[in-house]
Amino acid sequence: MKIQKLNNKDTYPMDLLLTADPDPAMVAKYITNGECFAAMEENRIRGVYILVKTKPETAEIVNIAVQSQYQGKGIGKRLLRDAEYRTKAMGLKRLEIGTGNSSIGQLALYQKCGFRLDKIIHDFFLEHYSEPIFENGIACRDMIRLYKMM
Numbered sequence: 001m002k003i004q005k006l007n008n009k010d011t012y013p014m015d016l017l018l019t020a021d022p023d024p025a026m027v028a029k030y031i032t033n034g035e036c037f038a039a040m041e042e043n044r045i046r047g048v049y050i051l052v053k054t055k056p057e058t059a060e061i062v063n064i065a066v067q068s069q070y071q072g073k074g075i076g077k078r079l080l081r082d083a084e085y086r087t088k089a090m091g092l093k094r095l096e097i098g099t100g101n102s103s104i105g106q107l108a109l110y111q112k113c114g115f116r117l118d119k120i121i122h123d124f125f126l127e128h129y130s131e132p133i134f135e136n137g138i139a140c141r142d143m144i145r146l147y148k149m150m
């Protein structure tokens, strides 16, 4: 499996990106200033992430998603490692990611990959998303921010 940068925004896998972030307006906003990287196998996209340089010395993974039938096979971990590699290569010191309070599996994955808890943005999802989000029987209200130093 090869992870490569997608240079043409028209080739971004919008359906897949929307599985990680259900708000098309939000996705449209960050694809304008982010770079998109895709895990390719047999010329097909199996997984994707978007990396944005945010503050000085900091990048953020604003979206990460793996095709449902390929989840649980290590592709997400590969994408996170690739994001770290690219963050370091850009000379940045800190990589961040945010997820919902209801995203139990994602919180596990990010911590298994060395991300530490940073802060909570209370009511982020209530304020920024028009539709309610439920996962694992939990209402998604707050954003949990995580970071990893390079």
Ligand code: COA
Residues within 6 Å of the ligand: 019, 020, 021, 064, 065, 066, 067, 070, 071, 072, 073, 074, 075, 076, 077, 078, 098, 099, 100, 103, 104, 105, 106, 108, 109, 112
């Ligand atoms: N408790 C403990 N560990 C859990 C867990 C739980 N409830 N749920 C998942 N995990 C762990 C797995 O055990 C695995 O770790 P391991 O290899 O040590 O066993 C890891 O999380 C998953 O790793 P991996 O197979 O590399 O992830 P993936 O390819 O399935 O990709 C996502 C992860 C999140 C990108 C993928 O599930 C996805 O696309 N989800 C939908 C979109 C999404 O939610 N994106 C993130 C938005 S914040």
